[in-house]
Amino acid sequence: MKSIEDLCRSPARAQRPIAGKRAAMLALLPYGPPAEWSGKLDEILSATLPGVVEVMANLLSVIVLIICIYALRHLLFTLSRLLGRQRHPYIDIDCAQWPMITVFIAAHNEEKVIAGCIEALLETNYPPNRLKIIPVNDRSTDQTREIIDSYVARHPGRISPFHRTDGKAGKAAALKDALAFAEGDVIIIFDADYVPGRGLLKQLVAPFFDAEIGAVMGRVVPLNAGSNLLTRLLDLERSGGYQVDQQARMNLGLVPQYGGTVGGIRLSAVESIGGFRDDTLAEDTDMTYRLLCNGWKVVYSNRSECYEEVPEEWSVRLKQVMRWSKGHNQVLVRHGLRFLTSRQLSLRERIDGALLLFVFAMPLLLLAGWALTLVLYFANRTSPLVDLIPASVFVAYGTQGNFAAFYEIVIAVILDGNRRRLRLLPFNLLGFFVSLFSISYASWRLFVDSLMKREMIWDKTVRYRQGAPSQPEPSR
Template sequence: MLLLYILIGVYSLGMLFIFFYSLAQGHLLFHFIKARKEGSISPEPLSQLPKVTIQLPIFNELYVSERLIEAVSKINYPQELLEIQILDDSTDKTSDLIKEKLTSYPDVNFQYIHRENRKGFKAGALKEGLEEAKGEFIAIFDSDFIPDPDFLNKTLPYFSDQEVGLVQTRWTHLNRNYSLLTRLQAFALDAHFLVEQMGRNHQSAFINFNGTGGIWRKSCILDAGNWHSDTLTEDLDLSYRAQKRGWKFIYRPEIESPAELPPIMSAVKSQQFRWTKGGAECASKHIASVLSGKFPIHTKIHAFAHLFNSAIFIVILVVSLTSIAVWWAGVMGLIPENLFRIAGVFMIGFVIIAGVYLVSFFYGKRNFFQSLIGALWQLPLFLSVSMGLALHNAQAVWEGLTGKTSPFVRTPKFNLESGKVKLKTNKYLPSKIPVTTWFEGVLMLVFLVMVGLNIWAGTYAMLPFHLMLAVGYGLVFVTSFQSYGLSK
């Protein structure tokens, strides 16, 4: 009985964590709505155009590097004030492709910088490039982006305020409709780039540079200590260091930066692992100084929620496993029925979280009823797949919080929407199936059994939860297995 009570206690604490997490999300939603109602004030154009450096960090990108170079060459800005650094760490034929492509643009100020050792990975490349950068402002685009030709003209006016250190733009998605997986990723990212970023920025809470699609004041980067490579999310790390120094960040959702979404589960997992582990590493690095700093209480609360938001995956994993014991205790009559009614209050948290994603999903949609149909199936599938990723991401968070180091593994790019590249011919596909993938298959079977037991026992309180877990782990397992098999 003692073990059962411990499991019920752990389950309750996990639900409490999810509830408080949802309240923070709800507060961001409130400020997002306020920001939307207030609108934005267009800044005054700069009296004198500054010199700008665009940095393009690239590592083994056979399928997108040429597209990126072509897009950046179309940036609408005086050539004498613009330099474009190609920070190439490639160890394959990408370097030859880049050099060949650059011959097509003799009048564009491209600076090709190739490193042999990849020291510091992306952060190291950006730092070394910064040493040679002549621009007063530094724009950064990853290899899977297609920058807006007017990106600089739209972002630079916000730097008329000398305290502004960064302007971040909103990611949009080149291949949103490619597959179910890309649709669900877009569903998730839209919530971050609308509700979360706008909600934090509206109340002057800490926001983050998203690693690409943003432009920095060079002096801000240097004042904050330059790029560090001691976390897997160098963008989040520098963002917190700069804002702790007093620099202002501006987020502009109307300025769009189109990019590619990973089309297969192995690539999604690679990206998710880096983001969640890096976020946990930044939490360990910054939370003490933020909480002890002279910041408003709401800033500290949202910084805590921001830095530790990846811990939600550990909580979901723990709650899902302990829910089996709670279900059994309920069937056996070991838990008073009144406690189940009280526990229903915590379900409000799931309603709030669902609301955040639904609001972002309907943002800018013209046909309400068509969008409603899309939301009705995408929301439960998104929540299911998010739960199905809990095991994989929980491992990443645990490694980040405990200080286990790992190399920066970039997400493979595909450029499938061009029609020129086939998925199975991609040279960057992984071949080895991780052990966690097999455990995801085991968890799929466990919760399928629980679905059957819920129906057999006639207890339906946890049936939706267990059904979503079975579907989520099943989708993650099957799509993972399929994507790892593509390289064979």
């Protein structure tokens, strides 16, 4: 019997050279492959691979096509923001018979920031007799309750706190309970770390004079953008997402998104769709699509700026993105089909809304595309598409990069008038990969949680501010 060494040196092996990438892989085996192994492998590959390879290649083509559609979408938004007609239909309303409104401040262990939000609302130019401020203290275990009560004592009649001591956890559940105390048909919602400007309430209320409007969203601007690299990158993301993406959708008559804070909702519209759902991690996205499916319109007001505190630690950012991903994909499963078939919406609204819903599914598709590319490459079944791996990576980055396309961020920074921030653009690749893998992991966790019937857990974003901040100047 011949040894393995003899087989490896046999003339039969020398007469049948193995070409391509498979040869490089087999050459890594100890002593190299015998001729018999190579022949048998060729038979197996010839019998099974063609059909599988064709399916994988077709699937990869579909993924790249979807990526290109998103790239064109972002390019369209950028051109609209840069060259198109800008729609600000309600921004000039300053004098009116202002309606009674209720402002909710969502708060859970917010002792570091709650004072700043309350003070800013007390300084607003909205008529005090038409404004009810309700801090929603949701089971806080720090000094949040004491701070709220101190403002109630100093400003009697202006603040009506809602101290929630039990019930289901989460912002949506707390707001659902607090709605019973609202007055008027318009509610404005802020997270406790937000600092509204003096004229912001009027700007957010003005669109509700239009009877078709169900929700209004303002622009979010980071308050702590200069703290470190992460906050600077998030500042770029916010600029691209609001200054370009949201405003372009407003310009083109598409689907602006209500963001859950720095925005308002018509109470009668909320009641008509069944109120807040307390079983979702993205109550804002859920509310947006339920309103749209029921014939209400959502408006974005780019000049209605409010200032927030963004995460300063990557671990906190990861939890935030994972929560958004789970909540957004929940909405995709629940309302995707209904939205696509809704007769209340135009075709372009349905297309744009569907693309918006699939944003948090794109990282999974992107990873799948990379995996298919590598499999086809090492299977020695390359094609012009597969050979363009570097191009695919950069197209994907430009499309998905940290939730705002690369060119959207560039235009947003230019429009904001602070071009020095453009030096940070290469670092966005870091944020892109962090988001890519964290969103993919969150999607997997959502699938497992749904399969195991587990309850979703709300991860609160950590606050960093010390004391009540002063309001920064607008970035423009």
